[in-house]
Amino acid sequence: MDTAIFEKVLTLAHQSKASDIHFKVGAPILLRINGELMETKSPILTAEDTYSIAKSVLVNAYPPVEAEHLREWDGSYSVPGVSRFRVNVYRQRNTIALIMRAIPFEIPNFESLKLPEILKKISLESRGLILVTGVTGSGKSSTLAAMVNHINNNRKCHILTIEDPLEFMHKNIKSSISQREIGLDTENFSLALRSALRKDPDIILVGEMRDYETIDTALRAAETGHLVLSTAHTTDAQSTINRLISVFPSDKQATTRLRLAESLVATVSQRLIPIKEGKGRVPACEIMRMTKTVEECIKDPLKTFQLKDVIEQGHDSYSTQSFDQHLMWLFKDGAISYDTAHAAATHPSDFERQVLLDTGGDMPD
Numbered sequence: 001m002d003t004a005i006f007e008k009v010l011t012l013a014h015q016s017k018a019s020d021i022h023f024k025v026g027a028p029i030l031l032r033i034n035g036e037l038m039e040t041k042s043p044i045l046t047a048e049d050t051y052s053i054a055k056s057v058l059v060n061a062y063p064p065v066e067a068e069h070l071r072e073w074d075g076s077y078s079v080p081g082v083s084r085f086r087v088n089v090y091r092q093r094n095t096i097a098l099i100m101r102a103i104p105f106e107i108p109n110f111e112s113l114k115l116p117e118i119l120k121k122i123s124l125e126s127r128g129l130i131l132v133t134g135v136t137g138s139g140k141s142s143t144l145a146a147m148v149n150h151i152n153n154n155r156k157c158h159i160l161t162i163e164d165p166l167e168f169m170h171k172n173i174k175s176s177i178s179q180r181e182i183g184l185d186t187e188n189f190s191l192a193l194r195s196a197l198r199k200d201p202d203i204i205l206v207g208e209m210r211d212y213e214t215i216d217t218a219l220r221a222a223e224t225g226h227l228v229l230s231t232a233h234t235t236d237a238q239s240t241i242n243r244l245i246s247v248f249p250s251d252k253q254a255t256t257r258l259r260l261a262e263s264l265v266a267t268v269s270q271r272l273i274p275i276k277e278g279k280g281r282v283p284a285c286e287i288m289r290m291t292k293t294v295e296e297c298i299k300d301p302l303k304t305f306q307l308k309d310v311i312e313q314g315h316d317s318y319s320t321q322s323f324d325q326h327l328m329w330l331f332k333d334g335a336i337s338y339d340t341a342h343a344a345a346t347h348p349s350d351f352e353r354q355v356l357l358d359t360g361g362d363m364p365d
Contacts, residue, residue, distance in 0.1 A: 001049045003056045007079050009042070010100070014083045019102055019137070021085075023050050025095040034279050035137070035272060050096045054089050057098065062184050067096065075183075076103075076165040086167060103167045107149045108142050114282050115143060116326075118319040119268065122289070123147040124154060128265035129222040131209070133234045138270050139283055140231045141167050147229060148205060151175060157202035162192040164207050175203075182207075193217040197224070206230040212247045219256075222263040236323065236346070237267045237288040238307045241298055261298040264290055271323065273330065273344055276337045284330060284344060286311065286323045308346070324351050331355075 001009075013021045013031055022030035022037070029042040054067040057077050065073055073089040077100065085100040110119055122130060130147070132140045145168040148159060152175045159175050164182035171177075178199065186192035189206060190213040196204050209215050209232045222228045234240040241260065248256045267288045272281040288294060293310050297303045314320040323346050331341040338355065345351035 001045075001052050006053050006056050007082075010079050010085065011082050014079075014102055021100045021102075022098075023053055023100075024092070024097040025050055032137075034274065034281055047095045050098065053098055054096045057087055057089060070096065074165060076167075084167075084169070086165060103141075105169070107168050107170060108146045109149055110146050113139065113142055113146055115146065116285055116287060116319070116321070118287060118289075119143075119147065120150055121319075122266045122268070122287075123150045125227055125265045127222065127225045127227050128290075129218065129228045129230070129260075129263045130265050131230055131232055131240060131267045133232045133236075133240050133267060133269045134271060135233065135235065138272055140270070143268065143270065143283075144205060144229055144231065145170075148177070148203075151203060152177065155202075158200055159203045159205065160196055160199055160201040161205040162186065162189060162196070162207060163205070164189070189214045190217060193221070197221065197226075201226060203227045203229065208232070209244065215244055215247055219259050219263055223259065227265075234269070235271075236269045236286050236308070237311065238304055240267050240269065241304055241307070257299050257301070261295045264298070266290065269323070271344060273327070273336050274340055275335055276340070282330060282335055284323055284326045285321065286326070287319070287321050289314070289318050289320050291318060322346070324354075327351065328354060332358075 009029060016031060016033060018031035018033050020032040023045060025045055025047050028044055029040045031038050031040060051067055058065050058067055061075055070089060071091055075087050076084055077087050078084045083105060084103040086103055088099045090097055132143050134140050148170060151159060152170060152173045155175055157175050159177045161179045163179065166179050166181045180186050180192055182188060189210060193206060193214060194217055204221055204226055206214065206218055206228065209218065209230050218228050218230060232240055232243060234243050244260060245253050245256050269286040270283045273284050275282050288311050291314060297307050297310060308322050311320045312322045312325055315325065327341040327345055330336045331338060342348050342351055
């Protein structure tokens with residue numbers, strides 16, 4: 001498959017609103033649309049096809065990578081006027097395969113992503129740690145981009161991002177934005193983060209909290225008066241707190257709880273839920289903001305399990321919300337069906353009980 005045909009495929013995939021494109025030997029091209037993987041009518045791909053696609057993608061790789069010696073590679077690829085793509089090239093059964101995720105040129109905003117209004121206020125915090133969490137494909141990168149975009153439109157400050165690879169390409173509006181890519185601009189997350197404070201940042205975005213050193217350095221940056229934005233592959237606030245603490249040696253975990261309680265500003269955990277009518281998905285979000293009660297739940301490991309109840313009770317005062325609360329509101333608004341909401345609920349039986357209370361005992365059709 002030559003470069004012209006390859007880019008035509010990417011263009012058609014973009015027009016189909018595919019989030020991901022799969023190229024693998026022995027199968028047609030696959031597109032993920034609205035969360036579902038779908039076969040296209042393309043010919044079955046051969047080893048020569050995927051090898052030539054990899055060569056097209058790797059032509060501008062830095063440092064240079066030879067397709068025949070490649071085992072795993074992460075990077076990006078652009079089709080001018082169409083879209084950018086985050087790329088993972090890998091080997092399976094001794095043949096090359098590729099997964100490409102679409103990254104629009106246009107920077108998303110909270111309205112286009114249908115995210116809760118409170119995220120605008122959270123984004124404009126001056127210091128501390130904000131974490132966006134969720135499984136792969138839940139929209140974490142888009143939410144972070146919307147946060148940076150909101151800051152860029154409202155604050156005069158220096159935003160430094162450390163990403164692997166660069167995804168959304170921001171332009172200076174009110175803020176000055178420096179974007180560093182792992183492998184191209186810096187060696188790794190921990191090294192880039194350690195040197196970040198010498199670049200006079202007000203805000204630091206770290207693509208992912210991957211390891212002990214990155215988490216420790218990010219906490220130190222938040223403790224010294226910077227706003228730090230990052231992601232974690234966790235499903236809710238409680239699992240996020242437990243995951244971050246578990247990365248540290250046992251003799252440092254109690255201290256880390258105190259550091260998190262003092263530095264954490266908010267966690268935003270999200271899942272993408274199929275909408276009721278038509279095609280598309282809407283985010284269901286758990287939002288936790290730091291309060292005295294939340295602080296005590298983080299400091300005391302015996303109270304961390306109470307976070308869900310604390311989040312739900314804080315909605316009126318702090319605009320916090322649990323997943324099940326947001327699912328209930330989406331269901332009541334007619335955005336998602338009862339079956340979809342029930343299946344996605346953290347506690348399905350409690351969700352069902354609440355629906356019965358609200359409807360006087362009549363289950364929805």
